[in-house]
Amino acid sequence: MSFENLLTKTENGIHTITINRPDKLNALNKKTVQEIGDAVKDAIAESAVKGIIITGAGPKSFVAGADISEFVGLSVEQGKTMAKAGQDVFKLIEESPKPIIAAVNGFALGGGCELAMACHLRVASDNAKFGQPEVNLGLIAGYGGTQRLTQLIGKAKSLELHMTADMLTAQQALQFGLVNYVVSPDQLIIKCLELFEKIKTKAPLAIAGVIASVNAYYTDGVNGFDAEVTEFGKCFATTDFKEGTTAFLEKRKANFTGK
Numbered sequence: 001m002s003f004e005n006l007l008t009k010t011e012n013g014i015h016t017i018t019i020n021r022p023d024k025l026n027a028l029n030k031k032t033v034q035e036i037g038d039a040v041k042d043a044i045a046e047s048a049v050k051g052i053i054i055t056g057a058g059p060k061s062f063v064a065g066a067d068i069s070e071f072v073g074l075s076v077e078q079g080k081t082m083a084k085a086g087q088d089v090f091k092l093i094e095e096s097p098k099p100i101i102a103a104v105n106g107f108a109l110g111g112g113c114e115l116a117m118a119c120h121l122r123v124a125s126d127n128a129k130f131g132q133p134e135v136n137l138g139l140i141a142g143y144g145g146t147q148r149l150t151q152l153i154g155k156a157k158s159l160e161l162h163m164t165a166d167m168l169t170a171q172q173a174l175q176f177g178l179v180n181y182v183v184s185p186d187q188l189i190i191k192c193l194e195l196f197e198k199i200k201t202k203a204p205l206a207i208a209g210v211i212a213s214v215n216a217y218y219t220d221g222v223n224g225f226d227a228e229v230t231e232f233g234k235c236f237a238t239t240d241f242k243e244g245t246t247a248f249l250e251k252r253k254a255n256f257t258g259k
């Protein structure tokens with residue numbers, strides 16, 4: 001599928017989605033949000049894809065937020081619809097059974113910070129900046145930011161960032177546990193691929209089970225321990241479980257097929 005505001009490519013099983021509006025610092029207009037959802041669905045459905053990288057075009061910005069020009073004149077109901085549409089796409093990312101890494105190559109503000117937080121892992125370049133500056137516009141975060149930032153860095157710092165609109169440097173984001181790694185810009189994609197080289201050698205259905213179980217911790221009305229029991233049990237019906245245990249006993253590397 002081709003997109004108006006995204007570039008996509010698959011290489012060695014890793015699908016890269018690049019948000020491509022560099023003149024607008026990759027701000028997320030409605031069309032881009034919808035295209036991200038479509039691109040992620042495509043990548044999940046494509047059996048050759050083992051992992052997904054989401055990044056922004058250009059050296060300056062991952063995503064500088066939702067497209068502010070589309071906010072003008074919205075009603076309460078239209079504002080709610082906009083937030084729900086973004087939240088639905090970001091939930092799709094969070095619940096993807098295939099691992100998704102945000103390669104944060106600059107500003108990750110508002111919807112950009114929220115997009116990065118919906119991914120499973122975050123690698124930031126050392127020029128990245130994170131923040132939820134919506135209060136500067138008389139708004140609050142609408143794409144899950146009040147929830148995911150609180151989950152990732154705790155209530156006190158989350159409230160502070162949402163209320164002050166302050167930005168975190170990449171190093172501060174690392175210190176607060178918002179990102180997994182900080183690297184130089186030229187190493188950003190290389191670090192993501194290095195993480196995928198490890199993950200790709202593991203059983204894909206087990207990786208999906210890890211994602212579902214960890215997500216269950218944050219899901220209202222779901223007991224995460226029960227979810228873990230279910231996901232653990234499901235592994236015993238897989239060919240990869242048999243391959244993994246047999247390979248261990250035979251002292252060889254497992255060759256997983258995702259079945």
Ligand code: COA
Nearest residue numbers: 023024025027064065066067068069107109110111133134
């Ligand atoms: N929505 C729409 N357009 C945006 C945007 C956004 N969130 N963020 C940046 N842009 C556009 C600017 O309007 C400008 O477009 P123009 O050249 O047509 O005027 C272009 O991207 C470059 O941005 P500019 O502000 O000139 O770059 P800068 O380096 O001076 O500042 C930022 C960078 C990120 C600090 C600044 O763009 C900014 O504060 N953006 C908004 C961040 C925000 O509030 N995000 C949350 C939205 S809910």
